[in-house]
Amino acid sequence: MRTKSHKKDKVNVITLGCSKNLVDSENLITQLRGNDFDVTHEDETDQANIVIINTCGFIDLAKQESIETIVNHAELKKAGLIEKLYVTGCLSQRYKDDLETEIPEVDAFFGTLEMPALLAKLDADYKVELLGERQITTLPHYAYLKISEGCNRTCSFCAIPLMRGQHVSRPIEELVTEARNLARRGVKELMLIAQELTYYGLDLYKNRALPQLLNALADVEGIEWIRLHYAYPSKFPLEILDVVRERTEICNYLDIPLQHASDRVLSLMHRQITRKETEQLLDQIRSKVPGIALRTTFLVGHPGETEEDFEELLDFVRTQRFERVGVFQYSHEESTSAYDMIDDVPAELKAERASRLMEVQAEISLEKNQEKIGKIYRVLFDRKEGKYFVGRTESDSPEVDNEVLVEAKKNQYIRIGDFANIKILDAEEHDLFGELVLD
Numbered sequence: 001m002r003t004k005s006h007k008k009d010k011v012n013v014i015t016l017g018c019s020k021n022l023v024d025s026e027n028l029i030t031q032l033r034g035n036d037f038d039v040t041h042e043d044e045t046d047q048a049n050i051v052i053i054n055t056c057g058f059i060d061l062a063k064q065e066s067i068e069t070i071v072n073h074a075e076l077k078k079a080g081l082i083e084k085l086y087v088t089g090c091l092s093q094r095y096k097d098d099l100e101t102e103i104p105e106v107d108a109f110f111g112t113l114e115m116p117a118l119l120a121k122l123d124a125d126y127k128v129e130l131l132g133e134r135q136i137t138t139l140p141h142y143a144y145l146k147i148s149e150g151c152n153r154t155c156s157f158c159a160i161p162l163m164r165g166q167h168v169s170r171p172i173e174e175l176v177t178e179a180r181n182l183a184r185r186g187v188k189e190l191m192l193i194a195q196e197l198t199y200y201g202l203d204l205y206k207n208r209a210l211p212q213l214l215n216a217l218a219d220v221e222g223i224e225w226i227r228l229h230y231a232y233p234s235k236f237p238l239e240i241l242d243v244v245r246e247r248t249e250i251c252n253y254l255d256i257p258l259q260h261a262s263d264r265v266l267s268l269m270h271r272q273i274t275r276k277e278t279e280q281l282l283d284q285i286r287s288k289v290p291g292i293a294l295r296t297t298f299l300v301g302h303p304g305e306t307e308e309d310f311e312e313l314l315d316f317v318r319t320q321r322f323e324r325v326g327v328f329q330y331s332h333e334e335s336t337s338a339y340d341m342i343d344d345v346p347a348e349l350k351a352e353r354a355s356r357l358m359e360v361q362a363e364i365s366l367e368k369n370q371e372k373i374g375k376i377y378r379v380l381f382d383r384k385e386g387k388y389f390v391g392r393t394e395s396d397s398p399e400v401d402n403e404v405l406v407e408a409k410k411n412q413y414i415r416i417g418d419f420a421n422i423k424i425l426d427a428e429e430h431d432l433f434g435e436l437v438l439d
Contacts, residue, residue: 010038011122012048014073015137016066017056019193019229021089022137023146025054028088028115030135035124041137050084051076052118055091057163059331066091074105086110088118090163112164113149132178139382141417142189142225142398143182147175147213151195153232155259156270156338157302157330160195167196169204176216183222186417189380190217190226191397197231198240208237218249224419225380227397229255234272236281241288251394252289257297261316262309265302270337275316282320293395295324298357301350302330303341310353317360323368324401325361327354362429369402369427376437379404379422381414389414391422393432404432411436 011032015025025041032039040048051073055066070087077085085106092099093111100109110118116126136143150165151158179190194200201209217226226249231240233256244250260266261275273281286292298313317325329350332343345353381391382398388405396402404422406414414420414436422434 008038009050009122010040010048011050011052012040012043014042014051014053014069016054016069017058017062017090019144019191020146020195021054021056023134023144023193024089024112024115026134026137028052028054028118029137030130030133031115031119031127032122032124033135034127034130034133035119035122037122037124046081049082050086050122051082052086052088055087055089057089057091057094058159059328059333061331063091070099070103070106074103077105086118086121088112088114093163094159132174132181134178134182136182136185136187138398139417140186141380141382142191143187144191144193145175145179145182145217146170146193147197148194148200152199153196154270154337156268156341157299157333157336159333159336162335164195167199167203169200169202169209171204172209172213172216175213176220179217179220179223183220188222188224188417188419190223191229192217192226193229195230197228198235198237199232208239210237211239211243214240214243214247214250218243218247224249225394226250227253227255227394229397231256233258233278233281238284238288241285244292245289252292253295253395253397254285254292255295255397256285259297259299260302260305260309260313262305262312265305265309265313268304268338268341269299269302275312279320293323295326295397295401296322297326297328299328299330300353300357301345303332303338303343303345305330305345310356314357314360317357317364321364321368322361323395324365325358326400327357329354365402366427366429369429369432372424372432373427374424376421376423377404377434378419379406379434380419381406381416383416384408389416391420402430402432404434406434406436413438 013025013029015022029039053069056062073085076082086108087106088110092109096109108121119126148169150167151161152167259269263274377393379391379393381389383390387408389408391404421437423437424432424434426433
């Protein structure tokens, strides 16, 4: 059992959920270090006496992981292995009262926008001068840049507005300052993230200002790749595509979650778009930015989804041949509009539909990857794993997309965190295999 000591407090921050949560944790770590705390991120050495868990509350599986993590650390506290346990993030924002009752071992719960209160609990100051000085926990050559908070959309299945509030954009000047600081520390790739990228600027500038932001970020010295995540398809501002096409620093890549293709299900989801309108938008995107890689996400098992609706979704995926696809199963979330509907698609059927959709996409991914054999791509290398250097093309975001593997023994000039030209020699569903092309 660990006894109370007079040694300097050591804090371990644990992050669950999405990249937006990760950015929040990185900002928290920056603030704590600015207050002279010894801070680690997801340290497994069990040396910290204070643990802060940044939770996710998006769907059932995420909530379950968050609760299990809190309970496990509550047991550590009861055993005297940690002294203080704090919980923050989406789950805490949404279920604070219930959690306080069910897990009394937690010293305090905080919502998504309550970092100053959390710092105060630790006798730390919220230092405004540290804004934009974020210390990243990712690999040193890439970082996420959260350009806004919250969402004004009303999708039937989504609880994000309940946990994150309404859309709030960050000023362009503030984001450019942060990007410059990241570039000075060696970051070469920025992943722009928001719940809704295309809404950026409407609250601050009274117009959609993402093109202006993109141009300003592309001017930052040292930033070579800028990647766009989470664009809403309805009323998509096409002027974004002109900047993507014209600026070499912006990847020919767009993450645009479409959720479904059946008009009936899209209506039930409150997505404010039809299949025909979606197809027209995709045609415009591909026409304006030839060769763009499109990543999308689909939701299966929404209340009311029939087998006919799902077959229409499969047909849409086969027809559109997206470069990257993700899928998740509907989760019945309190206080969303879909919660008033009967959750009438059995769990087994949701899982089966998700599997069938990904089987279709796996075939498409293999075919598209095989088309790359013999071609040369610029690759950013993330790590060495076993006998391979592992990297990504501009068509691939970290952790969720395809990777390029190059034999280390035969390609010793490759360096982690650097770009290299790679000729593709072979391809699988999610991996490309290549060799270094020397100048």
